[in-house]
Amino acid sequence: xxxxxxxxxxxxxxxxxxxxxxxxxxxxxxxxxxxxxxxxxxxxxxxxxxxxxxxxxxxxxxxxxxxxxxxxxxxxxxxxxxxxxxxxxxxxxxxxxxxxxxxxxxxxxxxx
Amino acid sequence: xxxxxxxxxxxxxxxxxxxxxxxxxxxxxxxxxxxxxxxxxxxxxxxxxxxxxxxxxxxxxxxxxxxxxxxxxxxxxxxxxxxxxxxxxxxxxxxxxxxxxxxxxxxxxxxx
DNA sequence: CCATTAGATAGCCACATGGCTAACCTTGAT
DNA sequence: ATCAAGGTTAGCCATGTGGCTATCTAATGG
Numbered sequence: 249x250x251x252x253x254x255x256x257x258x259x260x261x262x263x264x265x266x267x268x269x270x271x272x273x274x275x276x277x278x279x280x281x282x283x284x285x286x287x288x289x290x291x292x293x294x295x296x297x298x299x300x301x302x303x304x305x306x307x308x309x310x311x312x313x314x315x316x317x318x319x320x321x322x323x324x325x326x327x328x329x330x331x332x333x334x335x336x337x338x339x340x341x342x343x344x345x346x347x348x349x350x351x352x353x354x355x356x357x358x359x360x
Numbered sequence: 361x362x363x364x365x366x367x368x369x370x371x372x373x374x375x376x377x378x379x380x381x382x383x384x385x386x387x388x389x390x391x392x393x394x395x396x397x398x399x400x401x402x403x404x405x406x407x408x409x410x411x412x413x414x415x416x417x418x419x420x421x422x423x424x425x426x427x428x429x430x431x432x433x434x435x436x437x438x439x440x441x442x443x444x445x446x447x448x449x450x451x452x453x454x455x456x457x458x459x460x461x462x463x464x465x466x467x468x469x470x471x472x
Numbered sequence: 473c474c475a476t477t478a479g480a481t482a483g484c485c486a487c488a489t490g491g492c493t494a495a496c497c498t499t500g501a502t
Numbered sequence: 503a504t505c506a507a508g509g510t511t512a513g514c515c516a517t518g519t520g521g522c523t524a525t526c527t528a529a530t531g532g
Contacts, residue, residue, distance in 0.1 A: 262364075265364065290522080291521050293480075311478090312477070312529040313478065333384045334384075334432070334435055340386055391508060405510075405511095426508085
């Protein structure tokens with residue numbers, strides 16, 4: 249697992265998001281993950297390491313092929329944090345609405 | 361608005377997440393946002409600029425006070441992307457389940 | 473055994489990030 | 503008019519990030 253810092257940093261790059269999107273449809277070997285991306289393999293491997301360190305993916309080598317798969321729990325951590333903020337935000341808006349209605353009930357105060 | 365790169369990069373730092381969490385409870389001036397964080401103001405301002413460039417917050421200066429507020433649409437973009445990946449992932453698991461049931465239906469094939 | 477395939481490691485480079493201090497500019501209060 | 507408060511700007515520095523090439527190892531196919 250990893251902290252939110254590395255989890256969100258993992259998402260802050262189109263190559264890495266593309267890898268996650270690809271792996272959401274099932275595991276794949278490194279070379280297959282790499283082909284859509286116009287960069288040298290070592291550069292791409294760095295992205296995979298970032299994702300693995302963040303807990304987004306896990307991988308296993310069998311023979312000379314390393315197969316990567318997604319760890320969906322990590323997405324839950326990310327969605328969880330975002331959801332909690334949204335909850336706070338919405339609660340605040342509800343309180344605000346309630347307050348505004350209170351003002352309505354009191355009628356206009358500064359109108360000649 | 362901004363792209364997913366900067367949106368997620370905005371979240372990849374505890375100071376910035378704390379600012380977002382604070383602003384989810386309502387707008388606040390820069391100095392109030394800064395006080396909980398043990399760093400010089402200019403350093404903190406950089407974080408605010410990252411958040412503003414990413415579309416996470418907007419701010420307005422009146423007199424010598426700049427007030428910041430959250431832009432919750434941005435959270436929707438982030439949650440939206442994550443949600444779409446989860447949808448793909450779950451669809452894939454459903455197909456996998458269906459496939460495994462297919463195998464069950466066919467009975468054992470290699471059992472003497 | 474030899475060549476090929478799949479990936480790993482090392483090292484280099486340019487630029488971005490995240491922190492700092494010092495100096496500056498407005499606005500507000502006295 | 504002056505001083506304090508609230509930012510803002512400019513510049514410095516160390517480290518991180520994202521790309522590259524060159525080289526290396528370990529499996530596999532012929």
